[in-house]
Amino acid sequence: MTRIESVRAANDSEWRLVTDLATIDAGVWDGLLAGAGENSPFLKHAFLLALHETGCAAPAAGWSAQYLTLWRQSALMAAVPLYVKEHSYGEYVFDWAWADAYQRHGLNYYPKLLCAVPFTPVTGARLICAQAALLPLVAARLVALARDSGLSSLHVLYPRATELAALAAAGMQTRAGVQFHWTNPGYTDFDQFLATLERKKRKNIRAERRHVAEAGVRVMRVSGHEASDADWRFFERCYANTYRAHYSTPYLDLAFFRRIGASMPENLLLVIAERGGRRIASSLVVVGEGVMYGRYWGEIEHVPCLHFECAYYQPIEHCIEGGLTRFEGGAQGEHKMARGFLPVVTHSAHWLAHPAFASAVGDFLARETSGISDYVDELNERLPYRHSPLAGPAP
Numbered sequence: 001m002t003r004i005e006s007v008r009a010a011n012d013s014e015w016r017l018v019t020d021l022a023t024i025d026a027g028v029w030d031g032l033l034a035g036a037g038e039n040s041p042f043l044k045h046a047f048l049l050a051l052h053e054t055g056c057a058a059p060a061a062g063w064s065a066q067y068l069t070l071w072r073q074s075a076l077m078a079a080v081p082l083y084v085k086e087h088s089y090g091e092y093v094f095d096w097a098w099a100d101a102y103q104r105h106g107l108n109y110y111p112k113l114l115c116a117v118p119f120t121p122v123t124g125a126r127l128i129c130a131q132a133a134l135l136p137l138v139a140a141r142l143v144a145l146a147r148d149s150g151l152s153s154l155h156v157l158y159p160r161a162t163e164l165a166a167l168a169a170a171g172m173q174t175r176a177g178v179q180f181h182w183t184n185p186g187y188t189d190f191d192q193f194l195a196t197l198e199r200k201k202r203k204n205i206r207a208e209r210r211h212v213a214e215a216g217v218r219v220m221r222v223s224g225h226e227a228s229d230a231d232w233r234f235f236e237r238c239y240a241n242t243y244r245a246h247y248s249t250p251y252l253d254l255a256f257f258r259r260i261g262a263s264m265p266e267n268l269l270l271v272i273a274e275r276g277g278r279r280i281a282s283s284l285v286v287v288g289e290g291v292m293y294g295r296y297w298g299e300i301e302h303v304p305c306l307h308f309e310c311a312y313y314q315p316i317e318h319c320i321e322g323g324l325t326r327f328e329g330g331a332q333g334e335h336k337m338a339r340g341f342l343p344v345v346t347h348s349a350h351w352l353a354h355p356a357f358a359s360a361v362g363d364f365l366a367r368e369t370s371g372i373s374d375y376v377d378e379l380n381e382r383l384p385y386r387h388s389p390l391a392g393p394a395p
Contacts, residue, residue: 238298
């Protein structure tokens with residue numbers, strides 16, 4: 001495992017690199033989140049610790065925690081979820097081409113520094129500060145740490161806009177991406193949402209839901225508080241089976257799902273489908289304050305359109321019933337637009353130690369950003385809505 005050196009104290013504050021999140025009290029960590037105005041369930045102490053202690057994001061899996069923290073006496077003032085990474089799996093901001101270019105020139109791209117929530121393409125605090133005034137200081141310290149580490153690069157994925165600006169000011173290059181989110185302006189039911197869509201989109205969604213029902217499938221929602229160990233075992237079976245079907249290895253395991261099921265049930269919702277008394281598919285969504293996040297899906301028996309029912313339509317109904325204002329469907333997926341999701345620009349920040357490669361990546365990012373802007377403009381010309389939501393039903 002590569003380990004970067006601890007940083008020195010400054011004034012009455014002390015910078016520490018924390019390799020084991022368990023050494024920080026959960027109340028202290030979550031209190032920092034609250035003070036920073038961050039309510040993402042993915043930054044909770046329970047979620048991050050579950051990733052580490054179940055081995056999903058641990059040194060043996062290529063994730064070595066080196067959290068950068070700032071303390072004033074016993075008070076945690078700032079924290080950065082930072083990892084030394086031995087690969088680029090589980091990030092959803094793709095730099096494989098950069099790694100390949102390094103290799104072709106006889107240089108080592110790995111290990112690198114990554115600031116992110118493992119396996120979670122969701123925007124949120126990455127430079128978690130108890131006071132907004134600390135943000136430039138933390139950004140500068142993070143970049144200085146990368147420079148002193150001897151590693152190839154530093155990457156900060158899905159930061160807040162204010163953090164992105166601070167990272168850019170500290171010398172990092174910014175990158176844009178696109179996700180698709182569904183928003184709820186106050187629908188009373190699913191039909192009211194459908195009424196705002198173009199006729200063809202509305203008709204297709206109804207046909208997809210009808211197809212699932214006519215196939216004899218019954219779908220239920222199970223809250224984290226209600227989920228049994230059998231529910232979690234079934235979900236993990238579906239999740240792992242779908243990875244195998246795509247000739248891939250799952251990032252997460254049953255121990256992780258059991259762990260978050262016990263430690264943060266208030267944030268979890270399982271959607272389970274059964275036919276003829278036999279369970280055949282499941283999805284897991286994560287619920288925050290006013291926001292739902294689509295995460296994982298799997299099946300052991302294929303039914304056409306069932307993925308859309310479990311991963312999109314049931315969560316949308318749950319958002320409407322619970323008054324949640326946004327549903328983030330996860331990374332990528334232009335097909336989500338036909339189901340009411342709209343394009344949203346996301347960001348990341350990157351610093352490369354090698355001057356020539358930093359320049360080349362900068363040129364690439366300038367071209368890519370222009371392409372992303374054109375792409376979003378094109379998407380916005382073919383939105384699925386025929387008029388503003390709640391403006392009245394379509395004929």
